[in-house]
Amino acid sequence: RGAGNLLGAEQSGHMESVGYDLYCKMLNQAVKFTKGELVEEETYETMVDMDMDAFIPSTYIKNEIQKLDIYKRIAEIETEDExxxxxxELQDRFGDMPRAVNNLLNIALIKSMCHSVYITSLLQKGNEVTLTMFPKAKLAVEMFPELLSKYGKSLKLMPQASPYFKYQLPNNPKKKLDNITIFQCLKDLLEDFRKLLIKERS
Structure with missing residues (x-):
């Protein structure tokens, strides 16, 4: 489950030899280096590991070249509109999306959102989410109490060398959280983190 099922059973070409995340990272860094955009605060990696399947089944996209292209484009998703x-597009070209593909799209967006707010790792197991921060994060630390107050007992800050947050997803003993709710809760939380970015404050 989780990151282990990101690609499914079959991979191809260069991506197979280096792995999906590393392959996309190499492409992105090469482009940024060429453009002279690779700066210090962008040199950290962001890893997202969620407790759900997230890959493109070979039964959905049979052509490996097409699948590789779609994986690459999914990795570039940065906004809800994208x-x-x-x-x-996937619906039009390949028919109804399997749940694992929809999960993959949402995880790609969450990964991009995490990276934009200096989160190096998001780990979700059941109702618990751990978010690890980049030590040099350009966030308004003085606004952390306001954020923590908004979420009450659901969000806790652990001030270690690499500070991290513990976030508790809504808990309903009678019903397991569906993935759509999990994604929305995480997106809302990350939007609140975005408000802490120093460069966005007026």
Whole structure:
């Protein structure tokens, strides 16, 4: 489950030899280096590991070249609009999306959102989410109490060398959280983190 099922059973070409995340990272860094955009605060990696399947089944996209292209484009999703556009394109080209593909799209967006707010790792197991921060994060630390107050007991800050947050997803003993709710809760939380970015404050 989780990151282990990101690609499914079959991979191809260069991506197979280096792994999906590393392959996309190499591409992105090469482009940024060429453009002279690779700066210090962008040199950290962001890893997202969620307790759900997230891959493109070979039964959904049979052509490996097409699948590789779609994986690459999914990895570039940065906004909700881009996610919706990709959902619509996949629906038009390949038919109804399996749940694992929809999970993959949402995880790609969450990974991008995490990276934009200096989160190096998001680990979700059941109702518990751990978010590890980049030590040099340009966040308004003085606004942390306001954020923590908003979420009450659901969000706790652990001030270690690499500070991290513990976030508790809504808990309903009678019903397991569905993935759509999990994604929305995480997106809302990350939007609140975005408000802490120093460069966005007026």
């Amino acid at each position: 996610l919706i556009d990709m959902q619509e």
